[in-house]
Amino acid sequence: MILTGYIFRQSIKNVIVSTLVLISVIWLSQSFKSIKLIINNGANLSDFFLLSMYSFPSWLLIALPFGTFAGCMISYLKLQNDKEIIVMKSSGLDYIQISKPAIFVSLISAFILFIVSHIILPQSYKNFKILQNEIRNSSSDLILKDNxxxxxxxxxxxxxxxxxxxxxxxxxxxxxxxxxxxxxxxxxxxxxxxxxxxxxxxxxxxxxxxxxxxxxxxxxxxxxxxxIESNNSKKTTNRVVEYNEYNFFQLLEFAKQNNDKKGKLLAEANYRNTVTLSPIVFILLLMITILKDSFSRKNNIYKTIMSISLILIIQTLLIVIKNAVHDNVTFLPLMYLFPLSLIIISIILLQKNKKISDIFLKHKTVI
Structure with a gap:
């Protein structure tokens, strides 16, 4: 129990740091658009920070699954390098018990993602678009630039x-x-x-x-x-309401009323649920990769590369499935079946004391 708590605390710290780093990268990449909007329309610096604050939940949906994966990977690879995992295995702990701290962390991340995607995101993104539109339309008539x-x-x-x-x-x-x-x-x-x-x-x-x-x-x-006359030629642009501004039930209701956009609306609505499964899938696959093979420094590099590759492939497939639902709603069950099947298979593999290579290799026949 003490060891589980220690690993859990270390993993939480690394997850927070990793997530903040990823959010910072996203913020830097997106801030140029906001800065350009602020400068061109003569808005205040406070508006820039408000835009960033309203964008934070949408950035968190992207960063937290990968931050959870990165933070737990750092923690468990450190344990592997210090040979603490070997000690835990020798003391009789099975793979599920060793994985418990990371699984708890992934469940916390999943809960946060659920709250953000269903409750916080619709309102914050709506505030973001309203403020963005106000800056564009209510800029001062006297934005003066030298020369x-x-x-x-x-x-x-x-x-x-x-x-x-x-x-x-x-x-x-x-x-x-x-x-x-x-x-x-x-x-x-x-x-x-x-x-x-x-x-x-x-x-x-x-x-x-x-x-x-x-x-x-x-x-x-x-x-x-x-x-100075008011700029009567300036037209107030109508704001296009985006899917992120609607909650889960509104998206489902609009999907019933709009057959042309039914696939996109259903995909966006159900993405609010399936995104919460991402950190759980990522962590279980990470645990299989780290715990199922023997220890060596060289092998740890292989594990890191393999883990990252697996996560990128799975994330790509999740996006492909979501886009497929846009055109054909019959693919909608796959948005749930794919991550849930990965979770079930991963738990089964962790319960069995087999190496990861055994997943792909059949029993050898001696000739």
Missing amino acids: TFIELNKNQTIFVGSSSNNNLSQIFIQDKTDPLNINEYYAKDGFLTMNETPILILINGTKIVTNKQGRSTILKFDKYNIE
């Missing part, structure tokens, strides 16, 4: 040499709001006041008024206020 011409709306264009907060310098504005004249403003300095209607206050500048005949009038000013 760049910006169309504020269909009538006003601005160029700013440099800007710091709301203080501007080297300003040029072309204003076509007046149907009879084109007004152009040049100013050395200026600043913005953001009230209900943004107002640009120009300091020490020149106004050039050009009529339809091409005649220009030049006026100098010490201070001049320009009201």
Whole structure:
């Protein structure tokens, strides 16, 4: 019992670290899109962290099964290298007893995945898409970039040499709001006041008024206020609701109502259940690979490569089956039968004291 608790604690620590590393990798790969969205739409840094927080449950669904596998593999390979597994076998512990800590860890991971996929993910992903859409549609009309011409709306264009907060310098504005004249403003300095209607206050500048005949009038000013029109040409895009925003029962209900997307809806709904089986499958196969062969340093490298290869193959097959359900719902039972059959076979193999090579080799006949 003490030994089981020790292995369990070590495995939990390694699983947490491995999962966090995987989530960090996913976060780094996905954050570029969020950063681009934030910069292009003038949103706050807090919005970036909110987007990341809302994305966390969907990242966890990907990272936790592999993090569970990696963490337990690190723990048990260390035990193997220290020859502690040999001691446990010599003391009379069978493979199931040695595997118990890892199996407990996989059950905890499965429970977390169930809660995340059925309860947390739909709401968090919905919040993510709502915030993402709000950032795209409610960005400020005055997103100014240095040394760049910006169309504020269909009538006003601005160029700013440099800007710091709301203080501007080297300003040029072309204003076509007046149907009879084109007004152009040049100013050395200026600043913005953001009230209900943004107002640009120009300091020490020149106004050039050009009529339809091409005649220009030049006026100098010490201070001049320009009201910035709202961007009426800007359309609010309708948000497409994605499958991740629906819970299990909503997906099943929509599948009944929509025959064209029935396969995709059923596949997504049942994936919420089958994803919880992944860490259990991964751990049982890992235990077979590690415990069923004799110990050697060279053999441990083989075990690591074989374990990772098995997991990647199984994950690929799970994805293939899910995609097959998109086109043909008759494959739906395979989403459950495949992982459950792997679990049953793995438990049977662990209960039998056979080497992993015995799975593939028949009894030899002596000639």
